[in-house]
Amino acid sequence: xxxxxxxxxxxxxxxxxxxxxxxxxxxxxxxxxxxxxxxxxxxxxxxxxxxxxxxxxxxxxxxxxxxxxxxxxxxxxxxxxxxxxxxxxxxxxxxxxxxxxxxxxxxxxxxxxxxxxxxxxxxxxxxxxxxxxxxxxxxxxxxxxxx
Amino acid sequence: xxxxxxxxxxxxxxxxxxxxxxxxxxxxxxxxxxxxxxxxxxxxxxxxxxxxxxxxxxxxxxxxxxxxxxxxxxxxxxxxxxxxxxxxxxxxxxxxxxxxxxxxxxxxxxxxxxxxxxxxxxxxxxxxxxxxxxxxxxxxxxxxxxxxxxxxxxxxxxxxxxxxxxxxxxxxxxxxxxxxxxxxxxxxxxxxxxxxxxxxxxxxxxxxxxxxxxxxxxxxxxxxxxxxxxxxxxxxxxxxxxxxxxxxxxxxxxxxxxxxxxxxxxxxxxxxxxxxxxxxxxxxxxxxxxxxxxxxxxxxxxxxxxxxxxxxxxxxxxxxxxxxxxxxxxxxxxxxxxxxxxxxxxxxxxxxxxxxxxxxxxxxxxxxxxxxxxxxxxxxxxxxxxxxxxxxxxxxxxxxxxxxxxxxxxxxxxxxxxxxxxxxxxxxxxxxxxxxxxxxxxxxxxxxxxxxxxxxxxxxxxxxxxxxxxxxxxxxxxxxxxxxxxxxxxxxxxxxxx
Numbered sequence: 115x116x117x118x119x120x121x122x123x124x125x126x127x128x129x130x131x132x133x134x135x136x137x138x139x140x141x142x143x144x145x146x147x148x149x150x151x152x153x154x155x156x157x158x159x160x161x162x163x164x165x166x167x168x169x170x171x172x173x174x175x176x177x178x179x180x181x182x183x184x185x186x187x188x189x190x191x192x193x194x195x196x197x198x199x200x201x202x203x204x205x206x207x208x209x210x211x212x213x214x215x216x217x218x219x220x221x222x223x224x225x226x227x228x229x230x231x232x233x234x235x236x237x238x239x240x241x242x243x244x245x246x247x248x249x250x251x252x253x254x255x256x257x258x259x260x261x
Numbered sequence: 262x263x264x265x266x267x268x269x270x271x272x273x274x275x276x277x278x279x280x281x282x283x284x285x286x287x288x289x290x291x292x293x294x295x296x297x298x299x300x301x302x303x304x305x306x307x308x309x310x311x312x313x314x315x316x317x318x319x320x321x322x323x324x325x326x327x328x329x330x331x332x333x334x335x336x337x338x339x340x341x342x343x344x345x346x347x348x349x350x351x352x353x354x355x356x357x358x359x360x361x362x363x364x365x366x367x368x369x370x371x372x373x374x375x376x377x378x379x380x381x382x383x384x385x386x387x388x389x390x391x392x393x394x395x396x397x398x399x400x401x402x403x404x405x406x407x408x409x410x411x412x413x414x415x416x417x418x419x420x421x422x423x424x425x426x427x428x429x430x431x432x433x434x435x436x437x438x439x440x441x442x443x444x445x446x447x448x449x450x451x452x453x454x455x456x457x458x459x460x461x462x463x464x465x466x467x468x469x470x471x472x473x474x475x476x477x478x479x480x481x482x483x484x485x486x487x488x489x490x491x492x493x494x495x496x497x498x499x500x501x502x503x504x505x506x507x508x509x510x511x512x513x514x515x516x517x518x519x520x521x522x523x524x525x526x527x528x529x530x531x532x533x534x535x536x537x538x539x540x541x542x543x544x545x546x547x548x549x550x551x552x553x554x555x556x557x558x559x560x561x562x563x564x565x566x567x568x569x570x571x572x573x574x575x576x577x578x579x580x581x582x583x584x585x586x587x588x589x590x591x592x593x594x595x596x597x598x599x600x601x602x603x604x605x606x607x608x609x610x611x612x613x614x615x616x617x618x619x620x621x622x623x624x625x626x627x628x629x630x631x632x633x634x635x636x637x638x639x640x641x642x643x644x645x646x647x648x649x650x651x652x653x654x655x656x657x658x659x660x661x662x663x664x665x666x667x668x669x670x671x672x673x674x675x676x677x678x679x680x681x682x683x684x685x686x687x688x689x690x691x692x693x694x695x696x697x698x699x700x701x702x703x704x705x706x707x708x709x710x711x712x713x714x715x716x717x718x719x720x721x722x723x724x725x726x727x728x729x730x731x732x733x734x735x736x737x738x739x740x741x742x743x744x745x746x747x748x749x750x751x752x753x754x755x756x757x758x759x
């Protein structure tokens with residue numbers, strides 16, 4: 115059975131988002147008339163268009179072979195983990211520690227595996243970010259835990 | 262103020278040290294990220310967007326614009342040396358630039374691209390001065406219907422012209438328009454799609470959206486890819502100079518490319534990438550030796566490089582004169598202007614002449630700087646290609662987080678960046694273009710406001726878009742583009758079935 119999985123999934127997902135937007139807008143916001151559009155008019159209309167486009171993308175994908183996709187799992191996880199740690203930790207442990215931790219996590223995805231290089235990079239990026247954002251731009255952000 | 266007086270006045274403003282320094286920084290950074298495959302102007306401008314809060318509006322815009330046209334210069338370097346376009350706009354340059362490099366003529370190809378880029382930019386600036394003033398004057402007569410129709414045309418053109426999958430492009434635009442609805446509705450004060458999150462009351466944060474889609478998603482996609490770039494050859498300064506017969510092959514292709522680029526750049530929706538492809542096709546058509554193309558024809562480098570630079574400059578015409586960005590990068594520029602309380606449009610020329618002319622004059626200064634700096638620095642730019650991506654991306658990630666946090670000190674926005682980055686990465690699998698999503702997002706509120714106003718004035722009669730001649734022309738072209746791309750898709754599918 116031939117399927118273009120990325121197109122099929124993408125189209126179906128877009129159609130679902132479109133339908134949700136339309137129904138949510140109709141259910142929660144006033145639609146109004148063409149003359150006096152309510153807040154729900156534009157999103158409800160757009161949701162319908164998106165749903166139609168999603169179907170247009172998904173239907174032809176049923177009968178053809180898609181390209182094989184390779185998801186960069188390791189890279190994706192490392193980057194997301196680094197971002198989440200940074201977002202959660204910035205106000206808790208301060209800029210210095212959170213930057214060190216995030217860079218170390220992010221480098222897990224790098225092809226170069228030497229630990230010395232990772233630590234060196236983490237220190238350099240930390241110095242840079244403190245210099246640019248804390249001293250340079252005078253951003254109010256805690257540098258160390260507990261201020 | 263007439264065009265040339267304005268430009269001269271602008272020169273005196275843009276040459277002030279506190280603006281000039283950001284111009285220099287912008288063009289150098291632009292060249293740097295243009296040279297490096299894996300980071301583009303889009304990601305860099307999103308990264309810099311929060312930093313511009315700390316600058317004067319003039320300095321901010323001059324810097325961001327410098328990054329954009331600087332990256333057009335840099336993009337050719339990797340195209341020529343590694344057959345790996347540093348920016349999508351310079352993808353065509355690989356066709357003849359790389360064969361030239363393999364024949365040991367890399368220096369000549371680089372010189373050609375630099376000098377053509379410069380002439381393209383200069384012609385683009387000329388067109389910008391002439392057109393934007395005239396357009397701004399004409400646009401004062403534009404009503405809400407014309408604005409709405411023009412933006413719809415821009416979005417349709419951006420997603421269908423030259424696109425392989427117009428439905429995907431349109432879907433991204435519509436998704437962007439929907440995202441633009443999130444937040445407080447200006448007309449009624451109703452909170453739309455905020456799901457009780459107070460952070461969403463002002464809408465989805467432009468900086469978070471741009472950084473997630475371009476910063477984070479590009480980092481994920483490029484960690485592995487960018488490691489396999491290969492080693493660029495060394496280029497010495499004296500290798501740059503072309504022979505006299507080669508030199509003679511540059512001016513006319515550059516001129517043709519620049520005219521083409523200025524024209525298509527100024528149209529909404531058709532940007533510098535399309536211009537460079539068109540310029541290449543034109544050069545091959547008019548050449549007396551079309552068989553040389555693809556094997557190292559100077560014309561094949563000069564035409565496209567002039568075209569993409571001219572288009573990058575003339576793209577500012579609709580952005581500044583009408584307040585309507587024609588491509589996603591211009592959408593970010595518009596966002597930056599609005600952040601600083603400058604509303605681009607026909608009235609900007611009257612209300613903020615300093616800003617308007619200062620910015621245009623800075624293009625002239627920036628391009629002269631690029632020409633003076635890039636030729637001697639070419640060895641340094643080439644050696645930049647040896648920096649492994651793994652040295653850069655952790656810093657990019659940290660700067661993304663801090664940048665988005667600096668906007669309003671919100672941890673919510675940092676989590677949003679991670680989520681948007683994941684979505685952006687997922688979009689790339691089905692070849693959805695996130696740049697179109699961003700264009701829709703920026704234009705969404707503008708379209709909705711003008712649509713509602715136009716229909717209110719017309720007492721709810723949708724025929725208003727066909728009765729007013731200018732609006733009707735925009736709508737007819739937009740409908741024509743949709744029909745054309747439909748025909749194209751159906752023809753392709755029936756070909757496959759046979």
